[in-house]
Amino acid sequence: MADTPVYMVVNLVVTDADTYRKYEKGFFPLLKKYNGEFVTYDDNSLHLEGVSPRNGRIIIFKFPSEQAAKDWYADADYQAISEFRRAGTEMQFLTLVHGLPPRG
Numbered sequence: 001m002a003d004t005p006v007y008m009v010v011n012l013v014v015t016d017a018d019t020y021r022k023y024e025k026g027f028f029p030l031l032k033k034y035n036g037e038f039v040t041y042d043d044n045s046l047h048l049e050g051v052s053p054r055n056g057r058i059i060i061f062k063f064p065s066e067q068a069a070k071d072w073y074a075d076a077d078y079q080a081i082s083e084f085r086r087a088g089t090e091m092q093f094l095t096l097v098h099g100l101p102p103r104g
Contacts, residue, residue, distance in 0.1 A: 003065035005099035007039070011092035012085070013056035019088030026081035034072040037062045054092045062099075069096055 014020050031038060039060040047053065063069040072078055085091070 003067070004101045006063050006066050006069045007097045007099060008059075008061050008063070008069065009093075009095045009097055010059040011053040011056055012059070012089040013054060013092070014089050016088040019084050021088075023081050023084035023088060026077070026084075030072065030075060030078045030081070031061060033075075034068045035064050036068070036072060054090075056090075056092065066096070066098065 028038070039062055041057055041059040043057050045053075045058045063072065
């Protein structure tokens with residue numbers, strides 16, 4: 001069976017923009033290292049129903065497989081830069097969502 005893509009959905013509140021920028025600078029090269037793709041982010045998402053995520057930034061990015069996502073998250077360099085994210089934000093959630101398998 002072919003790998004199916006997975007999506008990371010994040011909700012965080014930036015509390016220290018300068019510290020968070022240090023995270024962002026290191027994030028994109030590590031995302032690329034694991035064939036990840038940045039999809040989008042929104043600082044003003046519109047919640048329509050149910051329990052609302054906390055105000056803040058919603059981020060979506062994608063990996064080609066669950067294993068690639070897990071490898072990215074476990075990467076020592078990622079864990080090192082994620083200390084800037086932890087110091088500069090209040091994380092609400094970082095959730096892995098499985099994509100649909102290829103058709104055919």
